[in-house]
Amino acid sequence: xxxxxxxxxxxxxxxxxxxxxxxxxxxxxxxxxxxxxxxxxxxxxxxxxxxxxxxxxxxxxxxxxxxxxxxxxxxxxxxxxxxxxxxxxxxxxxxxxxxxxxxxxxxxxxxxxxxxxxxxxxxx
Amino acid sequence: xxxxxxxxxxxxxxxxxxxxxxxxxxxxxxxxxxxxxxxxxxxxxxxxxxxxxxxxxxxxxxxxxxxxxxxxxxxxxxxxxxxxxxxxxxxxxxxxxxxxxxxxxxxxxxxxxxxxxxxxxxxxxxxxxxxxxxxxxxxxxxxxxxxxxxxxxxxxxxxxxxxxxxxxxxxxxxxxxxxxxxxxxxxxxxxxxx
Numbered sequence: 001x002x003x004x005x006x007x008x009x010x011x012x013x014x015x016x017x018x019x020x021x022x023x024x025x026x027x028x029x030x031x032x033x034x035x036x037x038x039x040x041x042x043x044x045x046x047x048x049x050x051x052x053x054x055x056x057x058x059x060x061x062x063x064x065x066x067x068x069x070x071x072x073x074x075x076x077x078x079x080x081x082x083x084x085x086x087x088x089x090x091x092x093x094x095x096x097x098x099x100x101x102x103x104x105x106x107x108x109x110x111x112x113x114x115x116x117x118x119x120x121x122x123x124x
Numbered sequence: 125x126x127x128x129x130x131x132x133x134x135x136x137x138x139x140x141x142x143x144x145x146x147x148x149x150x151x152x153x154x155x156x157x158x159x160x161x162x163x164x165x166x167x168x169x170x171x172x173x174x175x176x177x178x179x180x181x182x183x184x185x186x187x188x189x190x191x192x193x194x195x196x197x198x199x200x201x202x203x204x205x206x207x208x209x210x211x212x213x214x215x216x217x218x219x220x221x222x223x224x225x226x227x228x229x230x231x232x233x234x235x236x237x238x239x240x241x242x243x244x245x246x247x248x249x250x251x252x253x254x255x256x257x258x259x260x261x262x263x264x265x266x267x268x269x270x271x272x273x274x275x276x277x278x279x280x281x282x283x284x285x286x287x288x289x290x291x292x293x294x295x296x297x298x299x300x301x302x303x304x305x306x307x308x309x310x311x312x313x314x315x316x317x318x
Contacts, residue, residue, distance in 0.1 A: 003296075006296070006300055006304075007268065007296070010249075010264075010268045010296075010299065011268050011271075013249045014167065014170070014249070014265070014268050014269035015163070015203075017162055017163040017166035017167070018162070018166075019162045020161075020162040020165060020166075023158065023161055023162045024158070026157075026161050026162075026165070026179065026182075026183075027154055027157040027158040027161055029183065030154070030157045030161070030183055030186050030187070031150065031154045031157070033183060033187060034150050034153065034154075034187065034190060035150065037187070038150070
């Protein structure tokens with residue numbers, strides 16, 4: 001047998017390893033470890049999201065966001081009146097920068113939460 | 125493949141399973157493990173790992189493969205790709221535990237040529253590998269089992285290329301002697317049963 005033939009045969013022998021009797025159990029062990037990793041990752045992402053949400057909400061409250069929004073609404077009204085002298089189409093600017101903008105942001109947050117919930121239901 | 129079960133993956137090709145696994149489908153990857161897990165464990169045992177250690181490294185290699193599945197381009201076989209990962213992980217483990225240098229100094233378990241001329245009793249690859257020194261066994265297994273080039277094996281083993289080539293050459297000579305005993309009778313169809 002030539003050297004090349006022998007090397008090919010050796011590669012074939014290495015490649016054609018028979019299935020081990022505990023192959024199924026081994027595969028299940030690997031799957032369990034995969035599942036553990038994914039569960040841990042999901043919890044970590046969830047915990048990070050929750051912590052971020054709590055911090056964000058507390059920062060909003062501590063920054064007196066509602067008072068600022070009212071002040072911004074008044075400012076927007078003043079700007080809107082100024083703009084009204086220049087052009088009549090300033091309603092949208094005024095509405096979005098005032099209290100109406102907050103409602104839009106809230107609605108978007110609710111839609112986002114809906115997406116998150118549906119994703120969670122799909123995962124679990 | 126929403127709501128896929130293990131059986132629905134059984135008929136798919138490895139490359140298709142890899143695509144599903146890359147999309148986060150763990151059942152698809154489980155099917156790949158079922159198909160190729162034994163070959164990976166065999167390779168590690170042939171490199172010299174004890175059965176429990178081989179299983180640990182094989183598991184780690186498969187988990188690493190799942191994490192890096194998007195890097196698999198389908199240029200070679202999936203099994204070959206994971207075997208290379210497993211071989212490198214085993215070497216890293218040996219290096220971490222400072223066993224690699226001790227490995228190279230060890231002598232083979234069986235005396236060379238102990239079964240020469242025993243043409244009636246065919247010797248399988250696993251038995252033949254035991255006649256090699258640990259370094260020869262590692263180099264031969266990495267090059268012919270994991271499909272690494274001599275250069276890649278030298279890098280992984282942190283050895284000069286010439287040394288790896290010598291180990292491979294000596295290992296092949298011993299295997300050839302061992303596996304084709306008296307009269308040059310070639311062995312066919314006999315495989316390892318670790």
